[in-house]
Amino acid sequence: MYLIIGAVVVLASVLGGFTMVGGKLLALWHLNEFIVIIGCAAGSWVVATPIKVIKASFAGIKGVFKGPKYKREDYVDLLKLIYELLVKMRREGMMAIEAHIEQPNDSSIFQKYPKVLADHHMLDFITDCVRLIVGGNMAPHELESLLEYELETHHHEALEPSHSVQKVADALPGFGIVAAVLGIINTMSIVGSAAPSEIGEKVASALVGTFLGILVSYGFVGPISSAMENRAHEDGKAFEVVKMALIASLRGYAPSVAIEFARKLLFSDVRPTFQDLEADLKAAKG
Template sequence: MYLIIGALVVIASVLGGFMMVGGKLLTLWHLNEIIVICGAALGAYVIATPPKVMKAALSGTLGLLKGPRYQRVDYVELLKLIYELLQKMRRDGMMAIENHIENPKDSAIFQKYPKILADHHILDFITDCLRLMVGGNMNPHELESLLEYELETHHHEALEPANSVQKVADALPGFGIVAAVLGIINTMSIVGSAPPAEIGQKVASALVGTFLGIFLAYGYVGPVSSAMEKRAQEEGKAFEVVKMALVASLRGYAPAVAIEFARKLLFSDVRPSFQDLEADLKAAKG
């Protein structure tokens, strides 16, 4: 919703200000300039970007129209899941969760949390971490270091779509200049043989190319890239929460304390209060 509102405000402000001084909207419509700028930017993007990243960028852009993947209630569910697993490990031993992590879709614990079960990224991260704890005989420092490397790789991959879109935003003003230069070349070729009015129209058309390149870069493509980057950082919090809880548990903290460490990592808008989370954990324990 906010994405659509922002886009409308941008175009209304620019075109509204243009019309307030007597500008006519049709003078900004030059299909040849749009083809040059957008076509060249798209072609350069295809050259520079792997198909996997292009697909993720399209999915990420459309995903901005939806809410974040994890809301406050989803983080509570994630913390409850980790708490239940840690409780079972503490009560029955680490081997007690082996069947749960090997077949999470058949696990009575995981089945309580369908959204997490449906997100294969976070599900794989949880089960892989627990496998290391169950069978890896690792100390807390070794596990934390390994998970840091994995999170760094995950964050780098998650930011690739936003970075690729930002490169398009950086290139658009340049392609706008290309379109303007082509328009000036076309204009200079008729100087002396065309009336001043026609020459003026062609110069205006050339300048529209510069306008469109800058307008698209700073009004739309750049902000979309920034929004995608922020969304990727927000969604990465779920992985950091899991890492913190499991490392704290391996250091010997009780499950409730390990979950509290993880809760502290959440941003304030999605972080449940201590009292609310404690009540949820008691309900899960019961």
């Protein structure tokens, strides 16, 4: 919603300021300039970007309009899920959790949290981590180092779409200059045989190319890239929460304390209070 509002403000400011000094909006509409700029940007993006990143970029742009993947109540459910797994391991032993992590879709614990169960990236991360704890006989610092490498790889992959879109934003002003140069070449070809009014119109058309390249870059594509990057950081926080809780548990802390360590990692706008989370954990334990 805020993304749309911001785009409307950008357009209203540019077009409103232009018309306030007597400019005519139709003077900014030159289809050939759009074709050159957008076509060059799209073509160079396809040449430079792997197909998986292109697909992820479209999904990331769509995700910016949808909102964050995990909201406050989803983080509470995620913490409750980890808490139940830790409690079961502590009460019944490591092997008691094996069936739950091998077949999470049939697990009575995982079935309580459909949002986590539907997120296959998160589900695989949780089950793989718990599987290492159950059968890996790893020291806490060894598991922590391994999970840090995994999260680093995950974050790098999650940021690839935003970096790719940012490169398009960086290139757009240059393609605007290409469109403007083509317009000037076309203008120079008729100097001496055309009326001054026609030459002025073609020069104005050429300058629109520079204008469009800069506007689309800094007004739309660049901000979308930044929004995608922020969203990737927000969505990655859930994985850090899981890592913290499991590492704290492996270090010997009680499940409730391990979950409190994880709660501290959450951003303030999605972090439940200590009292609210404690009540939720008691309900899950019951």
